[in-house]
Amino acid sequence: MTAALRPSVSACPACAAAPAAEALADQGALDAAQIALSLPTIHCSACISKIERGLNAHPQVNSARVNLTLKRASIDAVPGVTAQDMVQLVEGLGYEAHELDAGTLSATSNDKAGRDLLMRLAVAGFASMNVMLLSVAVWSGAEAATRDLFHWISAAIALPTIAFAGQPFFRNAWAALSNRQLNMDVPITLAILLAIVTSLWETSLSGEHAYFDAALTLTFFLLAGRYLDHRTRAIARSAAQELSALEVPRAIRLENGTECEVMQADLKVGDAILVRPGGRMPVDGEIITGMSEIDRSLLTGETLPVLAQPGQAVSAGEVNLTGLLTIRATAVGADTSLHQMADLVAIAESGRSRYTSLADKAAKLYAPGVHILSGLSFIGWYLYSGDLRTALNIAAAVLIITCPCALGLAVPAVTTAASGRLFRRGMLIKDATALERLAQVDTVVFDKTGTLTAGTPELTNLGALPRPSLEIARALAQASSHPLARAIVQAAQEAGITAAQVDKITEVPGYGTEGLWQGKKVRLGRASWTGAEALAETATFLRVGETAPIAFTFADRLRDGAAEAVQALQESGKNVYLMSGDTTPAVEALADRLGITHWLAEALPADKSTRIQELAENGAHVLMVGDGLNDTAALAAAHVSISPASALDAARVASDIVLLGGDLSPIAAGCDTARTATRRIRENFRIATVYNLIAVPLAVAGLATPLIAALAMSTSSITVSLNALRLR
Amino acid sequence: MNILSYLIPISLFLGGVGLVAFIYTVRTNQYDDPEGDSRRILSDHYDDHPKP
Numbered sequence: 001m002t003a004a005l006r007p008s009v010s011a012c013p014a015c016a017a018a019p020a021a022e023a024l025a026d027q028g029a030l031d032a033a034q035i036a037l038s039l040p041t042i043h044c045s046a047c048i049s050k051i052e053r054g055l056n057a058h059p060q061v062n063s064a065r066v067n068l069t070l071k072r073a074s075i076d077a078v079p080g081v082t083a084q085d086m087v088q089l090v091e092g093l094g095y096e097a098h099e100l101d102a103g104t105l106s107a108t109s110n111d112k113a114g115r116d117l118l119m120r121l122a123v124a125g126f127a128s129m130n131v132m133l134l135s136v137a138v139w140s141g142a143e144a145a146t147r148d149l150f151h152w153i154s155a156a157i158a159l160p161t162i163a164f165a166g167q168p169f170f171r172n173a174w175a176a177l178s179n180r181q182l183n184m185d186v187p188i189t190l191a192i193l194l195a196i197v198t199s200l201w202e203t204s205l206s207g208e209h210a211y212f213d214a215a216l217t218l219t220f221f222l223l224a225g226r227y228l229d230h231r232t233r234a235i236a237r238s239a240a241q242e243l244s245a246l247e248v249p250r251a252i253r254l255e256n257g258t259e260c261e262v263m264q265a266d267l268k269v270g271d272a273i274l275v276r277p278g279g280r281m282p283v284d285g286e287i288i289t290g291m292s293e294i295d296r297s298l299l300t301g302e303t304l305p306v307l308a309q310p311g312q313a314v315s316a317g318e319v320n321l322t323g324l325l326t327i328r329a330t331a332v333g334a335d336t337s338l339h340q341m342a343d344l345v346a347i348a349e350s351g352r353s354r355y356t357s358l359a360d361k362a363a364k365l366y367a368p369g370v371h372i373l374s375g376l377s378f379i380g381w382y383l384y385s386g387d388l389r390t391a392l393n394i395a396a397a398v399l400i401i402t403c404p405c406a407l408g409l410a411v412p413a414v415t416t417a418a419s420g421r422l423f424r425r426g427m428l429i430k431d432a433t434a435l436e437r438l439a440q441v442d443t444v445v446f447d448k449t450g451t452l453t454a455g456t457p458e459l460t461n462l463g464a465l466p467r468p469s470l471e472i473a474r475a476l477a478q479a480s481s482h483p484l485a486r487a488i489v490q491a492a493q494e495a496g497i498t499a500a501q502v503d504k505i506t507e508v509p510g511y512g513t514e515g516l517w518q519g520k521k522v523r524l525g526r527a528s529w530t531g532a533e534a535l536a537e538t539a540t541f542l543r544v545g546e547t548a549p550i551a552f553t554f555a556d557r558l559r560d561g562a563a564e565a566v567q568a569l570q571e572s573g574k575n576v577y578l579m580s581g582d583t584t585p586a587v588e589a590l591a592d593r594l595g596i597t598h599w600l601a602e603a604l605p606a607d608k609s610t611r612i613q614e615l616a617e618n619g620a621h622v623l624m625v626g627d628g629l630n631d632t633a634a635l636a637a638a639h640v641s642i643s644p645a646s647a648l649d650a651a652r653v654a655s656d657i658v659l660l661g662g663d664l665s666p667i668a669a670g671c672d673t674a675r676t677a678t679r680r681i682r683e684n685f686r687i688a689t690v691y692n693l694i695a696v697p698l699a700v701a702g703l704a705t706p707l708i709a710a711l712a713m714s715t716s717s718i719t720v721s722l723n724a725l726r727l728r
Numbered sequence: 729m730n731i732l733s734y735l736i737p738i739s740l741f742l743g744g745v746g747l748v749a750f751i752y753t754v755r756t757n758q759y760d761d762p763e764g765d766s767r768r769i770l771s772d773h774y775d776d777h778p779k780p
Binding site for chain 2: 115126130153
């Protein structure tokens, strides 16, 4: 798409100046000069310095910096420099480069929440190390005045640290309590505060036990869990946003006969818009001039391109294949049919049964349990000894020892390890609970066009065609960029067929190409144009002179790994379904080829989601894999959903997992990883419970010391983290 | 035990220096590109002179 929009500002010097100046005034000079490029192929220090040197040598670039982690370059240039210039410059250096939409990216550029957590984590770590040093001195025998001094210094470090580092927990706990609910943060907050209060009290009475170190290490471990969790999600979010940012929302508007590149958001109803071959319709509209074919597969799942001629309506999201089209906008922005369908997804999503994650389930059991246990030990000891101080001390010890350090780390440590592993294989986990839901899947529903198939056709009857016809067809096909023509050229090339000598080749957009071969008129194109009868399958026809036309039939090329993915899923005992908006013969052929027994053809978007809901009502956990706008409702209705990176933005937003490469084979492996991850999470819960079972009776019996609390807490947290690392 | 009156402030001070240094690195975006930074030290191209 970017390639099709290349000749931009230079095409119209007159209107480049005035609107550009206006745009500058509107958005501020910064916007125009900040350019972000995606550089997917860079990998070493030589790449960094080569690109940076090349960009910085450009006279209009103020500064350029390459980020190898994100594989991005950010360029600060004088206003008027376009991203296209920069892309060409970098491509000239021998690297692949794509423009990224700065507006979409800006949301991720400064991760404030992550930085905030990191800062609190650092402060808690610093304080807990220092207090632990002092505590070790106390445990190893410091007495009387020395012990009191150490306790007071610990208090002086712990109080401000807890006040700063504990804020995320305090805020969450307060939010839950004000909604009259309990979450994991309520016992955490209570344990921290109670530990601090009793320790202060003990210290002021020259007592033996103070839990300042426990309160701090608790905060530190829990913050570590939070940070891991946040970082996993932030990485997924920024990768997802980069995918969206690759589609720069620009369009070419015709103003008094000149072409101007404008942002899609600035288009108005009635504007004349130029759509080049390969470009996507930015708005709903009506064709004014031009003949072409349009590909609707992302909206409807149909693979056959549709003829487009003046007067015909087009919808946003359709792809123009062959000829130059000028359309008049009839609906823009949020009014386009593309947007209205995306809104349907929001409705479907709100109806999706709310999944409670394992962590939430654990918290529901855990939070009331701890409170009751510590409350009971407080009452018991108060009645038994009549001493408020002892009773409070024991209640605090119970809360601290049961505190969910390991529970807080159990889930994030595993999801971080699992998401990292899947990310390296090309699966991007967008949703926090997607892994757990993926582990439950027993039914997989695939969309056809663009998901199981790559959306590019493949010639199927090469062997049955006479060689001279193929030679003529190759010559005619070479002159066109139509997908079917390109498929013929590719097939002919692989079979070693050379092009025949055909003169005066012209392309008739929307119909095909024609030329003169040995004085005879030859045509390659639509059935109606070559005088043939249309076939049920995708086909194009060659007519030589007045002889009967010959059909070239095509099938959609399978996406890489599609066959392997379907086979692996079926072998692991899952039901595989195929649902498509395409015609029955096309769907049946593909289902036969892949060995899928359940299939549904000519399905409307609503049919797909109803069918999935039916499956869900029968107790199946459905994984939906789809890419088109017609799949979005189904993606949102399914238990968990995957879309390829080539999918429409709306489909990617609706799905929980995005496949980054073109390959489908990671899906089966992903299901396995998800299952292992869920098993690890459960194991972690069990480990944490075992530690509690050992330590809690000690605490309730009043035998717990700060040393035992510290040991139980650290060992359980470390075991849980190590168990999670086994996943990598 | 008088040695404690030196050692404790010193240990707190040293820890504090580490903490301040860490906060400084977070504030100045030094963790944005860990992979790139680990490669950049191999480059003999110095970028400490900004473009005039």
